[in-house]
Amino acid sequence: MDWDDMRIFLAVARADSLSAAGRRLGIDASTVGRRVARLEQALGTALFVKTPQGYALAQGGERLMPHAEAAETALAGAEDALSGPGDLGGQLRIGAPDGCANYLLPQVAARLCEAHRGLEIQIVALPRVFNLSKREADMAIAVSQPQAGRLVVQRLTDYSLHLAAHEDYLRAHPPIREREDLRGHRMIGYIPDLIFDRELDYLAETGMELAQLTSNSVSVQMQAVRAGAGLGIVHDFAIPFCPGVRRLLTEQISLSRSFWLIRHADDRRSQRMNRLADALAQGIRAEVARLQTQVAP
Missing domain, CATH: 1.10.10.10 (Winged helix-like DNA-binding domain superfamily/Winged helix DNA-binding domain)
Incomplete structure (x- = not known):
């Protein structure tokens, strides 16, 4: 055969x-x-x-x-x-939610490819859960821990989200000093029926009004905030990529989430996949910490 x-x-x-x-x-x-x-x-x-x-x-x-x-x-x-002890070659396909794929994985992948010249990394950015049993990806990053399936699950890191707006929007609208001041402001968020993971239902957790400008992509939401279209709950690690966006009401509205690295159970027998998982995990942790320290208090 x-x-x-x-x-x-x-x-x-x-x-x-x-x-x-x-x-x-x-x-x-x-x-x-x-x-x-x-x-x-x-x-x-x-x-x-x-x-x-x-x-x-x-x-x-x-x-x-x-x-x-x-x-x-x-x-x-x-x-x-x-393979040699220092070699990490071949192809690695990583599935990730688009926030992670846009703001974290490019830098992490660049460093991995620089360190391992024979490595080819594919980043699949989709706002949904990946099916590893069908090998849609070699590894997947998720915002919640899966509860079923033959999987190896590893907690990567926690990250923070806050209410934010662009300075242009804030200059053109009434000041926001308390929660009560949010009434009448335009909110940006997810399309409700396209929220594929309950961890992404940020507005419900904060008790704010439904959004008037919505997208199934967190990156589109962030660009809408950057364009001065309204207020949104954004990842702290994305703020350094959007000059002029600043956090609001940080003491009153603050969310914490986690990234999880998910692999097929059979891959734990592969030393190459174990080493790639470790390298990816270290890179994600370091990049989240680096970007979040750049955000003004």
Whole structure:
């Protein structure tokens, strides 16, 4: 049995489509389809069932899946054993909420790539929870701790959020000295029905009015605050990127959240993945601390 065919089988099983698997592997969808058909012929059983939603595992595919994943883990272990003690090469795909992906990961990734010239880092910034069982990413950063699944979960760091506005907005509107002064001010926040994690429901926790300007992206919200469109709950670590934005009512409105690093349970047997996780964790902690110290009290 050809491992390359097995690799393609795993990609289709995780992506549920030939085209998505091909994009991940860097080959065209028709080639993926031919390779799957060849593997099915060699094994004498159907591995997938075509459905309106994509490619679902057939009974043969269900039986093959754990063996294919075990082979993948064994191959990764062999690569670990043969790599040098200082080498951290290959590809690493990190899924993260867009606030972390925009304001933290670029600097952290740059330092990792500088230290390990053979390392290729892909940052997937999406406002949703990543599915590691389908290998949408090698690691994911989340704002809440998952409660189910075969996962390795590591707390990365705590971070702070505060009410903030741009100086241009504050000059053009009535002063804000107490909570009561917030009435009548335009609020910026999440689209309520697109909040994918309860930890992101900042306005509900602070008891403020519903937002009039909303987005499912925290980075878009931050840019709206920077543009003087209103008040918003923002990450302290994002403020240094937006000159003129300053915090308000810091004694009365202050939130704390945590970032969690999530990995597939099978990856804990990989020394490479363990070392990458440690390096990523150290980098995130250091970058949050560096940026938050730049914010004026």
